[in-house]
Amino acid sequence: MPDGYLAQKNILKLKIPFMKKLILFAVLFAIPFTALSLQMETKTDDYRVAVVRFSHETCTFCPGGDPGIEDWTHRGEPAVGEEVFGMSGYMRGFVSQSEEFGDINLIGLSTPRGVFGGTSRSWNQEEAFDHFVNLMLEDLKEAMPVDGVYLSLHGAMAVRNIERPEAEIAKRFREVVGPDVPIVGTFDLHGNEDEEFLKWADGAFVTKRFPHYDAFRQGQRASRYLRSVMRGTYEPTTASRRPPILTATVLQWTGQSPIMDVMERARRWEDREPGAYVNVFLGFPWSDAPTVGTSIHVMTNNDQELADEIATDMAEFIWRVRSDWAHGEYPMPEEAVRLTRQAIAAGETPVVLADYWDRPGDATWTLQELINQSVSNVLISALTDQPALDYIWEEDLQPGDAFDREVGGYTGEQAGSPVRIQGELVWRGSRWGYDRTAAISFGDGNMLLLAPGYQQNSTLASSRVGPVDPYDYDVYVLKTRVHFRRGYDETGYAKTIHIVDAPGDWFGTIRLEALDYQNVNIEEFYPFGNPEYDPAEK
Incomplete structure (x- = not known):
């Protein structure tokens, strides 16, 4: 039985003047309806979050020409609305966690279905990139105002004339939503991302397993993180490091040391420091991007000193064990x-x-x-x-x-x-x-x-x-x-x-030195050269 109802019933038994009894009864009778009204008002104040996916692991050295709009629409026109919610493990994780909160309304923006041929395709045409990002931004402008943005990305997309596609996406979204709306992204650990993405976004979540068993989990984490920023309980401070290491993806299996140990160290920091998020990109060497290679990104709750400490520690550890995972021999x-x-x-x-x-x-x-x-x-x-x-x-x-x-x-x-x-x-x-x-x-x-x-x-x-x-x-x-x-x-x-x-x-x-890189000097990366590196350097 509701407490308010029992209180109202007990008033009738009190030995006080009838008018005072009537006033007290009216006040207590109104309390449950006032609470219900407040709940209904809160429900209308749900967070509005725009979500979109634009993901491609681009092999710029692969043959076959630059994919254009027709290659990205080979399997159909972009998804929109609720259809977007099931388009990747990352997205499904984000949606699942957001729905569990019960106070987040998701808005699915125009989302390409994936390029024909997948990761075997070469440089994306700038026209195609602009076309699909513009569709997203048109939807975003119609949906405004929003309280947050979620970007399901890869990290190794390559586009003609655009050096950092994922960071460019975040930048263009930022120009629409303004400086105060948090933006968060999820990524594949094969991404080539430097600090530029976090210049425009508030958080990045990267898979820690290859195979990527944790894609769904990273989507969930991104949702929890974004909500905490929207609520004002988390103030992002970030740090990035780029140890000059370049490896083929076959060497990046997280089921063996030392890559297993690298990811475990990241998890250990997250366990020890509440509010710390530690992400490691191992890079995608077949994307001839200026940001190719290994990188670390850390987010903390209003603690720049801690973010720098963690990023430096991770960079030191990765650099220390580099010789154990940068080589491999396989039968012909x-x-x-x-x-x-x-x-x-x-x-x-x-x-x-x-x-x-x-x-x-x-x-x-x-x-x-x-x-x-x-x-x-x-x-x-x-x-x-x-x-x-x-x-x-x-x-x-x-x-x-x-x-x-x-x-x-x-x-x-x-x-x-x-x-x-x-x-x-x-x-x-x-x-x-x-x-x-x-x-x-x-x-x-x-x-x-x-x-x-x-x-x-x-x-x-x-x-x-x-x-x-x-x-x-x-x-x-x-x-x-x-x-x-x-x-x-x-x-x-x-x-x-x-x-x-x-x-x-x-x-x-694994013989990356044979490739004709145009945007980086491979001799500046281990194991193809002997670069000097200071892990504390930002």
Whole structure:
């Protein structure tokens, strides 16, 4: 029973004059309705937060030309409104936490669905960047006033004539919302971000795991952080450091030391210092940006001294252990397949062969070696070959029809030579967000999955197409560096794993010194030079 109701009932029992009793009754009777009215008034004062996603990990050294507006709308026009809320793990985490608070109203701004070909695509056209950011800003202006902004970004986007795309996005949003509205972003740990983003935004949250298991969690953290800033209980002070280290992403697996230790150190600081947020970017070396490489970003609650202390400590630690994670050696395709045959003979299957360096996805070196060495029961998931898929549709091939055609090896020297596959079309249809994909059986129990763009299948479930059961195979060829560990390594499924190198100094390999960087001098980065570095330097 409500306390107010009991108080009203008890008044009637008091031995006081009737008029005084009536006045007291009226006052207490009004209290619950006054409280309800205040609650309703508070409900109308919910925080209004604009949310948007614009994410691309850009391989500027990849072939294929600069993607434009048509490439970003290949899968449909930009999402808007509630459709935006489910467009990434980061976004879903942010939305989930915001809805749990109950006092945040989200406004989904125009959001591109993703560029065709994903991370295999090169420089974005400035026209495309401006087009989509302008759509976002038009929506934002219509939604004003807002109390906060959330940007779901990547950190390694590259755009012609725009040196720092993510920081530029934050700057343009800041120009609309003014100096007092907090802006926060989430990022992939492969981002190339210097201190410029935090010049325009109030916070950055970066995944601490690769594979990125914590994308949802970082979105949640961003929501909690943004709300605390909007409420006035958190006053951001930030610090950034940039140790001159440049590494290939295959070396950035957080499941092994010392990268595991770096991320644990960041978490330890967050545990020890309430209100501290510690973020580490490991960089994306195939984006020829002036900000490429490793960086640390720290946020604290009105404590600049602490922010600087943490940033310096993290930079010192990373610099101290740099030699333990900046190098790697992997077998070439011929040796990797020979080792695979040995594993099969020893019963050490399943075997994963990860073509870590093949960013376009059409390289045939490993496929050719498997054929040369007569390896059976192989699933290739997946090879990029849009011309082969166009051929299947143009010839109207149906499951059961013969397939006799060269595949792969068409984007450049690094892709190797096309390989002739004589087999049978098993399945054709839409998969992985593409309208045209296919499965071709060939040789002794082998299966080739075809995609029109780079497709990184990190789990067994993602290789299930039509009647193809991914669990039926002994050997898996994957176009991936680390994400495959999600489904094949950390589950205990694969007994043998070989990271396969490329027989050349091409983009995608750990041999970054062979690339023609235009915006940085690679000799100013470890391990390609011997730069002097002071971790305390801002």
